[in-house]
Amino acid sequence: MSNILFIGSGHMSEAIIRALIKNKVYKPQNILVNDIVKSRLDYLQLTYGVTPSEKIVNADIIVLGVRPQDAWSDIVQQFKTNKIIIISIIAGVTIAQIKASLTVDIPVIRTIPNTLTDTGFGYSGIATDVNDQAVARQRSVTQFFNSFGKLEYIDESLLDIFTGYAVAGPNYIYYFYESLVDAGVLVGLSRDMAKRIAIENLHGAACMLQTSQKHPRQLLDINNSPAGVGIHSLYELNNSDFAAGLQRSVRAGVIRTVELGKKQ
Template identity: 40%
Template sequence: MASTLYFIGGGNMVTAIIEAVRDKSESYPVDALYVQEISQARIEDLAQRFGVLAADPSSTPDADIVIIGIRPQDDLKTVLESVSQRFSPERTTVISIVAGYTIEQLEEHLGHDFRLARIIPNTLTTTGYGYSGVALNDQASENDIDAFLRTFGKPLYVEERLIDVITGFYPPNLVYHFIDAYVDAGVLAGLPRDIAKAIALDTLIGGTEFLKQKDVLPQVLLNINNSPGGVGITQAYTLNSTGFAASVQSAVLAAVNRTTALGKEAR
């Protein structure tokens, strides 16, 4: 059976999800796709690109899934109370993609009758990659949402305490920073930028695939590549002496802490 989806918010993440859902229409058919968004220009763009239907805070379509995709600093209390008044717990499953906002906080204003899931989608939604942590309340099950979630990534059903950790750990920004530095290193050493970029991307993708094929920890391959007095071990020494590993770990922990803080700052 085809689903009816209702999005509250029409920002970048919601747009990416809608695009992914439309791309997977054969495996996940959708009867109607509504978006409630304050920006008329954004609604018009989504309608033109994906055929969404405009909605407002008084709309009451018979939705299978309501996706709350606004910012933590927006008026979540009012939005959740509105959802509880307009939709039926017997019919509708609610999914929150609001960073840092816990199931307990959601249920405080939504009520405890709805099937509820909390997920922060990975930004790699349209690439076929990207794990997203998913936490469920007592009323929800994987069967309620799994088909929908798999249109835009790979759901990992976990305890809620791990959601913020996964959210702070997975953003590809860390990879972009690394590639940017790696390309600059090639340029510093004398390579033209286009050649440095091509080699960096190919090495990153190839190295990742090789690691997956071998199914071992990275240290195993490092030990193989780091021959005595060789290039690899010289590179490892330099990275260690400049605090490379500690910088990566500090960046991840800072992102995790910021994710948690967003929930505490929510209205």
């Protein structure tokens, strides 16, 4: 079995490692982890049985799991063989930027993984240089990507937008859920009951949107009788700048992704 090395083994790398092991794509001993924080390596070894590597060593696939602000450029300059494939999960940093720092011609695939890896839901975006497309179809690479959630192969020009909308996406839902639960508590439900009701409505409404073939406006109409409860509460939501606030929030995520890519 081939090896995979994670350089920068933080939250996102951990979520991918968990998916790789769960889906039997790699055995723990074939997963090498590198990080500047030693306690992080100890934790990952203890939790998943992966192999800590305090030095950067060769592996069939090297995942760049550091942040855009970290020294990714110094890291990739250390790669001296073209027998590896780089998969970068760094938000905002382009394939061209990484290739410009390389001293050897190595294929680079860029992905923006969704943290919903444990659930099988959530789209991760993947982009690759035209010249590297044959490499992207290699078995080990395909297996790596298939292990976490659903994939959307997109042009690299869309990847930053995808990051702010799709990959930051669970944030919007978590925050909406938290606010909704607080609303239930505000009007007098216990937090436990408010949570159960909110999660059920989130699941159910998502199902309706997927299966009913109806436009959300049609579904809203069914829920809003003339001068009734629903339309009164929606009226207040409209007054709160809810839709524009959410849209500004997504746009800020996209803008920040682009900014982060320009940090080095």
